[in-house]
Amino acid sequence: MSRSSKIYAYIVSVIGLSLGSYCVYLYFRQILTQSNSKQALAQFGVLTFLYIICRCLPIYIRDDYSIDMSFVCNLASIFCYGPIFSAAMVTISTPFIIIPTNTGERTFTHIFNREPIKTAFNAGNITTSAFIASLLYQKAGGVVGDFSLPQILLPLVVASFSFILLNCSILMLLFTLNGQGAFFPALLKNLWEFMPNIAASAPIAYFIAKILVMENGVYLVLFIMLPLLLARYSFVLYLDAKANYYNMVKTLTAALEAKDKYTEGHSHRVEEYAEMIARKMHYHPGDIDDIKVAALLHDVGKIGIDEKILNKPGPLTPEERAVIMTHPVISASILKNVKLNDAVREAILHHHERYDGGGYPDHTKGAEISTAVYVIGVADAYDAMTSDRPYCASMPVERVVEILKEESGKQFHPKVVCAFLEALREQGVIS
Numbered sequence: 549m550s551r552s553s554k555i556y557a558y559i560v561s562v563i564g565l566s567l568g569s570y571c572v573y574l575y576f577r578q579i580l581t582q583s584n585s586k587q588a589l590a591q592f593g594v595l596t597f598l599y600i601i602c603r604c605l606p607i608y609i610r611d612d613y614s615i616d617m618s619f620v621c622n623l624a625s626i627f628c629y630g631p632i633f634s635a636a637m638v639t640i641s642t643p644f645i646i647i648p649t650n651t652g653e654r655t656f657t658h659i660f661n662r663e664p665i666k667t668a669f670n671a672g673n674i675t676t677s678a679f680i681a682s683l684l685y686q687k688a689g690g691v692v693g694d695f696s697l698p699q700i701l702l703p704l705v706v707a708s709f710s711f712i713l714l715n716c717s718i719l720m721l722l723f724t725l726n727g728q729g730a731f732f733p734a735l736l737k738n739l740w741e742f743m744p745n746i747a748a749s750a751p752i753a754y755f756i757a758k759i760l761v762m763e764n765g766v767y768l769v770l771f772i773m774l775p776l777l778l779a780r781y782s783f784v785l786y787l788d789a790k791a792n793y794y795n796m797v798k799t800l801t802a803a804l805e806a807k808d809k810y811t812e813g814h815s816h817r818v819e820e821y822a823e824m825i826a827r828k829m830h831y832h833p834g835d836i837d838d839i840k841v842a843a844l845l846h847d848v849g850k851i852g853i854d855e856k857i858l859n860k861p862g863p864l865t866p867e868e869r870a871v872i873m874t875h876p877v878i879s880a881s882i883l884k885n886v887k888l889n890d891a892v893r894e895a896i897l898h899h900h901e902r903y904d905g906g907g908y909p910d911h912t913k914g915a916e917i918s919t920a921v922y923v924i925g926v927a928d929a930y931d932a933m934t935s936d937r938p939y940c941a942s943m944p945v946e947r948v949v950e951i952l953k954e955e956s957g958k959q960f961h962p963k964v965v966c967a968f969l970e971a972l973r974e975q976g977v978i979s
Contacts, residue, residue, distance in 0.1 A: 550726050557669045561668035563672060564673060568636065568675040572640060591629075604645060605780060619753075622634065622674070622711060623753030623754075624754075624760065625682075627704070627754065628760055629693075631679045631682035635679040638671065639671065646658040673719060681707045685703045686703075690704070708750045719738075720735045800845075802816075818927045822927040825923045826923055828967040839923055842896050846899045848883065849879030873908050876896065891918065894917060898910065900928075904959070925961075926952070930948060945978060952965050
């Protein structure tokens with residue numbers, strides 16, 4: 549961490565943990581003087597227990613992004629009990645959170661094997677965000693313990709959005725100070741990704757809060773969480789199946805490329821470049837997954853091409869070039885019985901089409917095919933020009949960039965070229 553990011557992390561940690569500790573003191577001093585302290589402590593214990601369980605069961609959507617259901621507990625505490633309860637719950641929960649890592653091994657992150665500053669910063673971030681969101685909930689007209697509709701709708705939205713906004717802002721500022729990207733683009737990206745989570749969590753939090761204050765509501769809430777945990781388990785199974793499918797595609801690609809030492813790793817590099825372009829062009833995560841699969845499989849048809857032609861150490865004859873040009877059609881034929889999205893099939897079949905219509909196999913042009921196809925085309929061409937082949941040596945990156953610019957609007961889609969060059973600049977590949 550940079551010096552400025554360390555100072556910032558310590559400030560957030562001190563503020564958050566001080567606030568949380570003070571709220572713990574205030575909460576228990578207040579509760580122990582009440583006549584119904586036993587019921588109040590039971591409610592606090594159940595919601596804190598659920599919060600810990602949710603934090604300990606994250607779902608990894610991808611390597612750098614996970615979600616959990618703890619947001620539901622944060623909101624429920626805001627609706628039911630207010631800022632002191634919310635901050636106290638997060639603070640008391642922190643030492644008991646044990647999170648499985650996303651390494652494929654049965655390892656866990658907890659308070660004893662994680663850097664203290666990271667644990668303190670995360671706790672301080674969530675505590676502060678929950679406390680301020682709870683205050684804003686009341687400022688927007690929300691009344692703690694009152695769940696009347698439609699009066700609660702605006703405060704509910706304010707609390708939900710402000711919690712996520714504060715939480716993401718505090719975290720993104722740390723990354724910015726540490727030189728890990730610009731603040732506002734990262735913040736907007738995270739807010740966009742969290743929107744479905746907010747939309748799904750807020751109604752659940754409302755019903756949990758309303759049930760929790762009912763007679764025997766403590767037990768009813770536990771019953772409600774069971775189907776939610778079952779839904780989480782089903783979603784994890786879906787993600788595991790999706791990951792296994794993706795790994796099988798990568799294994800197939802590696803097996804195909806093993807027959808040609810010159811193209812070994814080509815499909816994986818094309819996948820990386822295509823993903824860079826797609827992210828820069830703000831594709832939906834699901835569409836990015838389709839592009840990655842298409843990139844991995846785009847040359848699968850070369851398995852049907854004679855190795856003498858594939859590995860010929862010189863220029864191809866017109867007849868040999870005609871044979872090579874059949875590989876997209878062969879790919880489509882090989883994969884016709886495989887369950888793939890139409891977008892993936894289109895990208896595999898048309899990745900050698902040109903923007904001006906001079907490509908193959910169908911001589912499509914412009915908007916006749918999707919922009920995603922041109923993403924694969926640019927990524928494929930870039931890797932081909934920067935890699936050694938039997939018939940030519942690799943070109944310097946500077947020369948390849950010149951060619952991409954020259955062919956923008958001709959062979960390549962202008963927007964795709966623009967996005968790729970911008971991504972390369974951000975990666976430090978070009979200036």
